[in-house]
Amino acid sequence: MFSRATENSQEGAGAAGSVLLPVVCSLTPGLHQFKFFVDGEWRHDERQPFLTGNYGIVNTIYLPPESALLSPRTPNSRVGMDLDNEPSPPMAAEPDGSMQDTALRISEADIKLSRSRISIFLSSHTAYDLFPDSGKVIALDINLPVKQAFHVLYDEGISVAPLWDCARGQFVGVLSALDFILILQELGNRGSNLTEEELETHTISAWKDGKHQMFGQLDEHGRPLQGNIIHAGPYDCLKDVALKILQNKVSTVPIMHSSSQDGSFPQLLHLASLSGILRCICRHFRHTTSSLPILLQPICKIPLGTWVPRSEDQSGRPLVMLRRNESLSLALSLLVQAKVSSIPILDENNSLVDTYSRSDITALAKDRVYAQIHLDEMSIHQALQLGQDAHSTYGGFNGQRCQMCLRSDPLLKVMERLATPGVRRVIIVEAGSKRVEGIISLSDVFRFLLG
Amino acid sequence: MGNVSGKDEIEDSGDDTAPSRSDIDPGSAHVRRIRSVGSAENWPPESTGRSLPPVMFAPQVPVAPLQGAAEAPHVLQQAWMNNPDPALDGPPEKGIPTLITWNYGGNVVLIEGSWDNWTSRRPMQRSGKDCAILMVLPSGVYQYKFIVDGQFRYIPDLPSATDEMGNITNLLDVHDYVPENVESISEFNLPPSPNSSYSWALPTNEDFSKEPPVAPSQLYLTVLGMQNTDEASLKPQHVVLNHLFIEEGSSSQSMVTLGLTQRFQSKYVTVVLYKPMRR
Numbered sequence: 001m002f003s004r005a006t007e008n009s010q011e012g013a014g015a016a017g018s019v020l021l022p023v024v025c026s027l028t029p030g031l032h033q034f035k036f037f038v039d040g041e042w043r044h045d046e047r048q049p050f051l052t053g054n055y056g057i058v059n060t061i062y063l064p065p066e067s068a069l070l071s072p073r074t075p076n077s078r079v080g081m082d083l084d085n086e087p088s089p090p091m092a093a094e095p096d097g098s099m100q101d102t103a104l105r106i107s108e109a110d111i112k113l114s115r116s117r118i119s120i121f122l123s124s125h126t127a128y129d130l131f132p133d134s135g136k137v138i139a140l141d142i143n144l145p146v147k148q149a150f151h152v153l154y155d156e157g158i159s160v161a162p163l164w165d166c167a168r169g170q171f172v173g174v175l176s177a178l179d180f181i182l183i184l185q186e187l188g189n190r191g192s193n194l195t196e197e198e199l200e201t202h203t204i205s206a207w208k209d210g211k212h213q214m215f216g217q218l219d220e221h222g223r224p225l226q227g228n229i230i231h232a233g234p235y236d237c238l239k240d241v242a243l244k245i246l247q248n249k250v251s252t253v254p255i256m257h258s259s260s261q262d263g264s265f266p267q268l269l270h271l272a273s274l275s276g277i278l279r280c281i282c283r284h285f286r287h288t289t290s291s292l293p294i295l296l297q298p299i300c301k302i303p304l305g306t307w308v309p310r311s312e313d314q315s316g317r318p319l320v321m322l323r324r325n326e327s328l329s330l331a332l333s334l335l336v337q338a339k340v341s342s343i344p345i346l347d348e349n350n351s352l353v354d355t356y357s358r359s360d361i362t363a364l365a366k367d368r369v370y371a372q373i374h375l376d377e378m379s380i381h382q383a384l385q386l387g388q389d390a391h392s393t394y395g396g397f398n399g400q401r402c403q404m405c406l407r408s409d410p411l412l413k414v415m416e417r418l419a420t421p422g423v424r425r426v427i428i429v430e431a432g433s434k435r436v437e438g439i440i441s442l443s444d445v446f447r448f449l450l451g
Numbered sequence: 452m453g454n455v456s457g458k459d460e461i462e463d464s465g466d467d468t469a470p471s472r473s474d475i476d477p478g479s480a481h482v483r484r485i486r487s488v489g490s491a492e493n494w495p496p497e498s499t500g501r502s503l504p505p506v507m508f509a510p511q512v513p514v515a516p517l518q519g520a521a522e523a524p525h526v527l528q529q530a531w532m533n534n535p536d537p538a539l540d541g542p543p544e545k546g547i548p549t550l551i552t553w554n555y556g557g558n559v560v561l562i563e564g565s566w567d568n569w570t571s572r573r574p575m576q577r578s579g580k581d582c583a584i585l586m587v588l589p590s591g592v593y594q595y596k597f598i599v600d601g602q603f604r605y606i607p608d609l610p611s612a613t614d615e616m617g618n619i620t621n622l623l624d625v626h627d628y629v630p631e632n633v634e635s636i637s638e639f640n641l642p643p644s645p646n647s648s649y650s651w652a653l654p655t656n657e658d659f660s661k662e663p664p665v666a667p668s669q670l671y672l673t674v675l676g677m678q679n680t681d682e683a684s685l686k687p688q689h690v691v692l693n694h695l696f697i698e699e700g701s702s703s704q705s706m707v708t709l710g711l712t713q714r715f716q717s718k719y720v721t722v723v724l725y726k727p728m729r730r
Binding site for chain 1 (some may be wrong): 565566591594614623686689706714716718719721724725
C-alpha cells in the first residue's frame, strides 16, 4: 500500500520470527507512506522513520529520483512530491520550452562572460569585505542544555550559532535549526509528550555525539566532534568561501582568525553566508549591468532553480509543497528527508500563502509551545502564526518572509531579493493566481554563477 | 552590580594569573584587574598584546578630503546639496553625500555616471581652479567620467576601470559607513608600564566578597544589549574594547551571558557567549 488508499498488500508470506522479509516494489520517486500487515494486524516498524498520518502511524520512505541529466544544466538537489490529495505522478522540472526551442535560451557566450567576471570579482575580494563595520556574533558553550540553547536562538532571532568548547579552547561546530527539528522529532517519536527534564539536562555536546551515532550519513554539520569545524579565515577569497559553503551543503561558515600558528585562541569574527556574498556582488554590479549580460535576462530563460513542470516528462525533480492544514510533523519530516530548507505552503486553491523553513522551528520556543503540543496535532498554519506574532519585523506575507517574483523578472531582481538578509529563497509565482511555478535558492544562484 | 569590568587578558602561556595594578583612580585609564566571574577557562583573548586601550582615540569622522572621491566624506556645506537622485529601482536606500572633484583645469566640466545609467550630465561647480560636485548616492560601486570642454577625461590617480572597447572610467565605491582610519590608531604609541613594584597579591575570597570597585563611567557606553535596528549597528567607543562584560542579573541563573568587543583591522566585532553556570 503505497500512497494509495487501496488494499493492495504486497507483503510476502514468511515465517514468524524471521528478521528480513524483503519485498521488491517499484515505486515512483517521492515520499511514500506504508504499513505492514503482519498476521492480521497493521503494524509499523519503529526503527524506520515514521509519523502519524491519516492512516494512523505509518512508516515513511523517501526515494530520491535518479538524476537523469538531459542537458548540461546543473540539476537541483531538491526533490519531493506534490502532496495534494489527488495522486499525481512526479513530473519533470525544466523551464518551459527549453529543450525544444533553443532560440529562447540565452547565449552560452553571455553566460561564460558573466561567469568569468563574477569569478574575477570573487577572487579579488576577501571574507573581510563581508564584515559589517560593527558586527555581532552569538556563540554557545557546548555544555549548555539544549533547551536553553533553543531559547537563546529564539530570543536573539538567529537560527545558527557556533559552539565553543572551553576544555579544548576551540569552536567545534555549530548548532542549527536542523538540530532542533531532529530533537523534536526524536522526542516526539517516543510516543509521550515532550518531557522538559530531558531537554533540561541534555547538553548540546551529548546531543551531537548521539546524532553522529544515529545519523552517520547526515552531513549537515555531522562530522565527528573530534574533527574540525568547517570554517574560513578573514583573508580567504570570497570564491573559496562560497565554494566551501556549497560543497559542504551548509548555510553559514564561521569566519575565524587566530594569530598563533597552531590555531589556538581563535577569534570569532563573522558568520559568512551566501547571502552576504551575493550582497557584495549586487552592490558591485548593480550599476554596471552591461558587464554582466545575464543579469537582465528573465529567469525563465536561465537554467537555474527548481520548477514545477508544465509537461509530463518523467525526468528531473519535482517541487515539494504542502497545504497549510497539513500537520507540522509532516512538514518537519519532509524538511529532513528531502533535504530542503523550506517548503512553500499553499491554501486550498493552490495559491502560495507562506513558506515553512527550517529556521521557523525556533518559533516553537515562544511560551514553550514545543512542550505543550504534539507535533502532529499542530498544523503548519498554526505554527506559522506563532512565528508571525514573535518577529513583527518580518511582516507575514508581504514582508521579508516570503519573497516572490514572476518568471519574467530579470535575474538581477531575483539576486537583489536574495541578497536581503534573512532571505534564502525566492518563489516564482504566476501573476494573479499566485500559483507556485518554481523556487530559486541562494545555492542555485551560486552554483549557476560559479559554473 | 552586574557589570564586571576587568581585563581578562590571557597570556600566551595560557596562565590566568593577572598581576593587579595599583590604582583605582577613575581619572586614569588603569583599571584594577579582576578575574571575571565563572571563567576559569580560557576565553579567546585579544591577541594584540597590550591590554589597555588608549584613552584618546582618533576622530571617527575624517575631515572631508578635497582631492579625491575614494571615500565618502560627510557634507561640507548644506548649500552645496544637490537635488537627490530620483529613486532607483528597488527599495529606497539611504543616500550618502559624496564629493567628487576635478582639479585639472578646463572651462566647462560636466560629469556623467552609472548612477542613473549614463543618462544625464551634470555640471560641476567651479571654485577657483577646481570643480566639484556633491552627489547623494546609495551605497554601491559606480563608474563615472568627466566631460571637459567636450572631451571625455578621467582622473588617472583614482581607481579606474577599462572596458572591452578601451574606454576608461573612474570607479567610485560609496560605503555606508566611514571606514576606521587604522593608521591613526596603530601609530599611537601605548604608554609603557609605570614604575612600580608589581608585588600585589592575588585577590582572596575575602576580597571577592566585598563590593567590586566602581567601573569608570565610560565603560557603560557598550553596544551590547542594543537591539539590531538595521545592518549598521552603532560603532563601539574605543574605550569599551577588550573589556569582558557580563549580563546584569544573569549570574544568579543557571546561564551566564558574556560579551566582548574587539577590533579586527578597521572593523569591530562583538561576540556574545552563553555559558552554563555550575553551582
